[in-house]
Amino acid sequence: MPDLPIITPISAASGPYFWGVDIGGTGIKMGLVDDGGHTVAFERLPTREAEGPTAAVRRIAAVAADVHARLGVTGDVVSLGLGAPGPMDLPRGLLVAPPQLPNWWQFALVAAVQDAMALPVAFLNDANAAAFGEYWLGSGSSDRSMVLLTLGTGVGGGLIVDGELVNGVNSFGSECGHLIVDPSPAARLCVWGGGRGHLEAYASASAVVGRTLQRLAAGEESSLNGQFTGGQFGGSDSELTAKKVYEAAAAGDRLSLEIVDETATWLGVGVSSIVHVTDPGSVVLGGAMNFGGADCLIGRRFLAGIREEFKSRTFENVYQGTTIKFASLGGDAGYLGAAGYARKTHLDKH
Numbered sequence: 070m071p072d073l074p075i076i077t078p079i080s081a082a083s084g085p086y087f088w089g090v091d092i093g094g095t096g097i098k099m100g101l102v103d104d105g106g107h108t109v110a111f112e113r114l115p116t117r118e119a120e121g122p123t124a125a126v127r128r129i130a131a132v133a134a135d136v137h138a139r140l141g142v143t144g145d146v147v148s149l150g151l152g153a154p155g156p157m158d159l160p161r162g163l164l165v166a167p168p169q170l171p172n173w174w175q176f177a178l179v180a181a182v183q184d185a186m187a188l189p190v191a192f193l194n195d196a197n198a199a200a201f202g203e204y205w206l207g208s209g210s211s212d213r214s215m216v217l218l219t220l221g222t223g224v225g226g227g228l229i230v231d232g233e234l235v236n237g238v239n240s241f242g243s244e245c246g247h248l249i250v251d252p253s254p255a256a257r258l259c260v261w262g263g264g265r266g267h268l269e270a271y272a273s274a275s276a277v278v279g280r281t282l283q284r285l286a287a288g289e290e291s292s293l294n295g296q297f298t299g300g301q302f303g304g305s306d307s308e309l310t311a312k313k314v315y316e317a318a319a320a321g322d323r324l325s326l327e328i329v330d331e332t333a334t335w336l337g338v339g340v341s342s343i344v345h346v347t348d349p350g351s352v353v354l355g356g357a358m359n360f361g362g363a364d365c366l367i368g369r370r371f372l373a374g375i376r377e378e379f380k381s382r383t384f385e386n387v388y389q390g391t392t393i394k395f396a397s398l399g400g401d402a403g404y405l406g407a408a409g410y411a412r413k414t415h416l417d418k419h
Contacts, residue, residue: 074100074108074111076108076109076110076111077107077109079109081107082103082109083103084103084142084145085103085104085145085146085415086102086104086142086145086146086147087102087103087104087147087149087150087408087409088101088102088150088186088408089101089149089150089152089198089403089404089408089409090149090150090152090404091152091198091404091407092151092152092170092195093116096113096116097125098112098113098401098404099111099112099113099114099129099133099404101136101140101142101146101408102404102408106408108405110136110139111404114128114129116170121173122172122176122181123181126178129182129185129186146188147415148189148191148411148414149189149190149191149411150406150408150411150412151178151179151192151407152197152199152403152404152406153194154168154169154194155167155195155241156240156241157192157194157240159236160240162190163179178192189411189414190411191407191410191414193406193407194227194236195403196217196219196226196227196244197228197234197406197410198227198402198403198406198407198410199217199219199225199396199398199402200216200226200227200228200229200353200402200406201229201234201407201410201413202398202401202403202407202409203215203217203396204217204229205405205409206405207353207398207402208353208394209229209353212349212351214230214232214347215228215229215350215351215352215353216228216243216343216352218245218336218339218352218356219356220272220273220354220355221273221357221358222273223273224356225245225246225356226244226245227243228243228245228343228347228349235347245339246268246269246273247267247269248267248268248343249267250266250267250268250271250335251265251266251270252266253266256270257270257271257276257279259273260273268335268338268339271331271335272335274310274311276332277311277314278309281293281309281324281325284328285324290323290324291317291323291324291325292317292320292322292325293309293317293322293325311357311358315360315361318360319361319365319366319367329360329367329374330370330374333370333371333373333374333378337376337379337381338378340352340378340379340393341379341382341383344379344383345387350390350391350392351394352391352392353395353396354372354375354395354396355395355398355402359371363394368395376393379391
């Protein structure tokens with residue numbers, strides 16, 4: 070079981086309170102957060118995707134009611150932030166066709182949650198929620214503008230400019246993983262299968278696995294040779310994962326180190342394009358694939374490679390005025406950002 074977030078006693082918290090709900094394909098994270106960003110209650114429940122969204126909404130409401138009664142805060146909870154995977158229709162509060170939730174397609178999620186919770190709901194893409202969490206409480210908390218790239222099975226993105234999330238007309242804003250980095254006809258396909266040459270086709274955990282397996286199949290020498298039968302990220306022990314590539318790189322495997330360096334190069338290309346359009350001044354890297362992060366030699370090498378590629382493709386003053394760093398909130402960023410966005414929406418209206 071992953072570590073739980075730090076819980077602040079209700080006696081030390083300061084209302085009003087905001088729910089942050091982060092819906093994923095396998096799990097739902099719920100955090101009740103006070104006005105200063107402190108978590109006073111946290112619950113994790115299985116999505117049970119096959120049971121459908123109505124059953125999940127009932128369970129979310131039941132958990133919230135229990136927490137309100139236990140903490141005695143029923144009248145002080147003023148809003149709920151709801152992060153979910155896309156594609157989505159934000160103005161209509163609709164989940165359109167999230168690949169992780171096939172039984173939830175075309176579901177009016179916001180209306181269902183509002184009815185069940187009797188609270189206003191602020192709805193946002195899950196990567197945007199993570200971005201807002203880092204912006205409010207994490208690595209971007211000192212920045213006015215920021216872009217978050219979440220590196221996992223795919224590449225998610227969240228963009229905040231002058232304090233405002235970029236959601237877009239089609240609820241597709243900030244999808245940085247679908248930035249085109251390779252326009253060639255033979256470019257790699259991204260995770261969802263229809264995007265050729267997208268950033269996530271080169272810089273996601275799935276891409277790391279795919280590129281590594283391709284080179285192993287071509288006969289390149291590596292400590293990984295002969296160990297794996299498949300290429301699914303997060304699969305069984307007989308399947309290659311980005312984490313296993315990182316571990317081999319940390320042990321000095323040449324091929325794995327080259328894969329890490331190539332991934333950094335592709336991300337540097339993507340970061341350059343994002344920065345040239347938005348000039349946020351702050352680029353934050355989140356998600357599960359960080360090659361050990363700032364506390365690891367390979368993670369620091371990965372980050373340095375991104376910076377080096379960015380420097381080679383941008384202007385000196387832009388390079389000097391842009392920080393690139395790892396996220397700090399880990400898996401808590403989604404629910405914290407959802408709560409923070411609910412808080413922002415509440416304050417904007419009052």
